[in-house]
Amino acid sequence: MHTVRKIIHLDCDCFYAAVEIREQPSLAHLPVAVGGDPHRRGVIATCNYPARRFGVHSAMASAYALKLCPELVILPPRFDLYRAVSQQIMAIYRRYTDVIEPLSLDEAYLDVTDSEHYKNSATLMAEAIRAEVKDKISITVSAGVASNKFLAKVASDWRKPDGLFVIEPEAVEAFMPTLPVKKIPGVGHVTEQKLTALGITTCEQLQQLTRFELHEHFGSFGESLYNYSRGIDERPVMHTRRRKSVSVEETYPKDLAHLTQWHNALLDLCERLRQRLQRLDHHYVIQGATVKVRYHDFTIRSADGPAGPITEETFLPLLTALWDRRQDPIRLLGVGVKLRDEASQAQKDMFEEEKRKALMLRHHH
Numbered sequence: 001m002h003t004v005r006k007i008i009h010l011d012c013d014c015f016y017a018a019v020e021i022r023e024q025p026s027l028a029h030l031p032v033a034v035g036g037d038p039h040r041r042g043v044i045a046t047c048n049y050p051a052r053r054f055g056v057h058s059a060m061a062s063a064y065a066l067k068l069c070p071e072l073v074i075l076p077p078r079f080d081l082y083r084a085v086s087q088q089i090m091a092i093y094r095r096y097t098d099v100i101e102p103l104s105l106d107e108a109y110l111d112v113t114d115s116e117h118y119k120n121s122a123t124l125m126a127e128a129i130r131a132e133v134k135d136k137i138s139i140t141v142s143a144g145v146a147s148n149k150f151l152a153k154v155a156s157d158w159r160k161p162d163g164l165f166v167i168e169p170e171a172v173e174a175f176m177p178t179l180p181v182k183k184i185p186g187v188g189h190v191t192e193q194k195l196t197a198l199g200i201t202t203c204e205q206l207q208q209l210t211r212f213e214l215h216e217h218f219g220s221f222g223e224s225l226y227n228y229s230r231g232i233d234e235r236p237v238m239h240t241r242r243r244k245s246v247s248v249e250e251t252y253p254k255d256l257a258h259l260t261q262w263h264n265a266l267l268d269l270c271e272r273l274r275q276r277l278q279r280l281d282h283h284y285v286i287q288g289a290t291v292k293v294r295y296h297d298f299t300i301r302s303a304d305g306p307a308g309p310i311t312e313e314t315f316l317p318l319l320t321a322l323w324d325r326r327q328d329p330i331r332l333l334g335v336g337v338k339l340r341d342e343a344s345q346a347q348k349d350m351f352e353e354e355k356r357k358a359l360m361l362r363h364h365h
């Protein structure tokens with residue numbers, strides 16, 4: 001059975017502008033943008049909220065932004081600085097889980113389903129992360145907490161800036177119909193116009209369309225729209241730091257003295273390992289199996305064997321081999337698998353998009 005996942009989407013507020021304002025706090029109350037030269041057909045990368053109140057936004061021509069807001073301070077982008085700040089922020093995220101997928105310099109998904117922090121409360125983790133980034137990096141981050149990537153991303157946008165929004169699994173059914181279609185990530189201007197032409201502005205209306213109709217109008221994105229309008233999204237969080245192994249282990253309050261007790265504990269650990277592996281993306285291939293024990297005197301022994309299904313057939317021979325070597329009580333038992341990563345090309349460089357933007361902007365200087 002699938003466990004309900006716990007996903008956090010984190011998105012820094014006005015990221016490039018926030019970094020610049022951090023470097024120069026006297027700018028905070030002025031309308032500030034980061035972007036290309038207005039005299040050379042430059043465009044706005046982003047701007048702070050005072051500037052947004054004038055209607056300035058990302059991808060707008062800098063010259064037009066100045067027409068809307070003559071006092072606008074337009075700063076040239078400093079990508080190396082943003083990258084350095086991004087790395088510091090991601091390092092904070094990484095302390096809560098290693099299942100982390102950065103989408104850009106200022107955005108990441110975290111899967112904290114297996115994280116032990118804050119008694120596994122994703123909401124408390126999200127608040128702690130936001131507080132820590134604000135405290136240590138002086139950047140505000142908005143967070144969304146939900147059971148999948150789509151809902152978590154929608155949620156992080158809901159209370160922007162400097163906000164947190166949680167969509168509990170029980171709340172999804174009531175929440176989805178009210179969601180405007182333009183809030184669906186991936187629905188840009190063109191798709192929104194098409195939907196409006198069909199008389200559709202909310203997910204409640206979107207839910208009325210069949211898979212077939214959606215496919216007819218939107219091609220392969222139609223399938224996503226069908227699922228998203230119902231709050232469904234099975235996409236796993238893709239680690240960028242690829243794993244070489246996955247394991248689960250448990251320290252027992254009372255030592256396990258006999259092979260039958262070892263065996264019983266093994267069954268439980270296999271189930272937990274199976275659930276973990278289900279949440280990995282599909283680019284991983286299992287290469288080998290491992291069992292580890294820690295005896296009452298704290299010495300550790302492990303045994304490795306060939307890959308197999310995540311059941312006792314694979315792990316029991318290894319456990320029995322350890323028992324045959326030393327028949328003593330153990331305080332800890334662990335099971336794991338070695339992984340081979342087949343992602344290679346499929347894995348996109350997280351900086352690819354930023355590099356493209358950087359080139360576009362420099363082109364205008």
Ligand code: DCP
Nearest residue numbers: 011012013014015016017045046058059106357
């Ligand atoms: N960016 C860009 N060009 C765009 C959109 C974004 O160069 N068309 C850059 C600047 C942003 C950063 O990427 O600071 C992150 O993009 P976001 O869409 O998350 O926008 P912001 O973080 O700036 O604002 P928000 O508070 O809405 O997240």
Ligand code: MG
Nearest residue numbers: 011012013106
């Ligand atoms: Mg952002």
